[in-house]
Amino acid sequence: MTATAFDRELARGSAELLRTKRLELSALEIPAGRGWHPLREKVTELLDGHPQSIGSVVTRLVALQAVLDELPPSPAKNRVSAFNALYLKITRRVELAILTGVNEPDFLELLDIEFAKRYFAALEGWNNDDEETPDVWEVLFKRAGDTRMSRLTAAVLGVNAHINHDLALALIGTWNETGAPLDDTVHPDYLLVNEIFYEEIPPLRRGFSSKWQLELDELVGPLDDWSQRVLVTVTRARAWDQARELWLLRHDGEDFEQARRTMDRAASLLAEWLIVGDRIVTGAGGGWRRFRRRFAA
Secondary structure: OOHHHOOHHHHHHHHHHHHHHHHHHOOOOOOOOOOOOOOHHHHHHHOOOOOOOHHHHHHHHHHHHHHHOOOOOOOOOOHHHHHHHHHHHHHHHHHHHHHHOOOOHHHHHHHHHHHHHHHHHHHHHHHOOOOOOOHHHHHHHOOOOOOOOOHHHHHHHHHHHHHHHHHHHHHHHHHHHHOOOOOOOOHHHHHHHHHHHHHHHHHHHHHHOOHHHHHHHHHHOOHHHHHHHHHHHHHHHHHHHHHHHHHOOOOOHHHHHHHHHHHHHHHHHHHHHHHHHHHHHHHHHHHHHHHHHHHHO
């Protein structure tokens, strides 16, 4: 792909179609005023400024966890807090990897900082009632207090937003500082995060799961672990490829923003489908429990 090959109007049409399809799945209104009520001011304080190291990213995530756990429907039931807990766990592992040895520690730390900045910016945008908050984060944020949605699905929605939207942009932000890689020296460090996901996601997933989801997890055995390994591999590889494509558009602000918006809309449609899947699984679980009670009686 070359920069001249980008069709802005085609991308705009795709973005509008994706948005229409998403709204067909869910027309859930955005809460009036958005924001992290009743702790809006505390969130504003926490998000002031940009982190300068992976250590400061971890510190901010820890502080955010405490605040998110207080938000309705507290204690510790806010759905955004589920993703934050997962993200904190992964980031601590990345910090350890940087300290214990990678090919390019400066690259991996800068990427982690740029990655975190996108999440913090989304939280801040929502807190400030900013209509430019990415759609894919909006899907999760407006359901922050929805206990009908499982914590597992909430965490997955956050991962979807962070990988399928934020990661490519974080790579662009990193390459703006370091230059796009001309060889494969940094790519193994990028792939190292896949291994961290492989190790951390299964226990985290089970920790977020409902009783029915745990029963289903036991039923399918290692299949779900394998499928999640594949999903992480594919989505993070796609994010790298998307960043390469976006990099070619970096000098044309309008093209770059339209490409980003299309990426956002695609990820947000996927998020709504994930919620549909959660409802189906939850409904099936309720039916299964009623069947077992009736059979046992």
